[in-house]
Amino acid sequence: MSDTMVARWLSETPCAQGLGAKNFAKLASCGWIEHFQPGAFLAREGQHASTFFLIHAGSVALELHDAATGTALTETLGVGDAIGVSWLIPPHRYHVDVRALEPTDMLVFDGDRLKKLMDEDPDFGFAITRRLLARVYSRLEELRVQRLDLYQPAEGRQP
Numbered sequence: 001m002s003d004t005m006v007a008r009w010l011s012e013t014p015c016a017q018g019l020g021a022k023n024f025a026k027l028a029s030c031g032w033i034e035h036f037q038p039g040a041f042l043a044r045e046g047q048h049a050s051t052f053f054l055i056h057a058g059s060v061a062l063e064l065h066d067a068a069t070g071t072a073l074t075e076t077l078g079v080g081d082a083i084g085v086s087w088l089i090p091p092h093r094y095h096v097d098v099r100a101l102e103p104t105d106m107l108v109f110d111g112d113r114l115k116k117l118m119d120e121d122p123d124f125g126f127a128i129t130r131r132l133l134a135r136v137y138s139r140l141e142e143l144r145v146q147r148l149d150l151y152q153p154a155e156g157r158q159p
Helices: 003-011 021-029 111-120 122-151
Strands: 031-036 041-043 051-057 060-066 070-077 097-100 104-110
Touching: 003 021, 003 031, 003 051, 003 104, 021 031, 021 111, 021 122, 104 111, 111 122
Parallel strands: none
Antiparallel strands: 031 104, 041 097, 051 104, 060 070, 060 097
């Protein structure tokens, strides 16, 4: 797909809002578009993390595996969600499997190239890190709320 399509899709994501033209162009230059069929794996637990993803259409499952209990769905993500911040944090390994649940279109970013640009331009690095951290924080908050509801006695839960 064309660079124009990458830029258009990127402009529609919350991660790119307020990034500024120069930083937007840098981020877009690291990306491409991929389509995943249902059941396809975007990333596997333990695999080297060199990319991250922004969901444009569709949804994915984050899954953990345990020899004793099998596969557990930990989270379902959809349009606008960022996946795979492990490319930024050593040891650069994915911690879960990421599997498409339906036909899914993604913006995929080259983490190695992006890290290089972030190192060369600390303002750009800060802008990207801040946006990714905001997405991670949001997901942690959602998990916290989910756990609070899960562990609340049934009689105390709100319908």
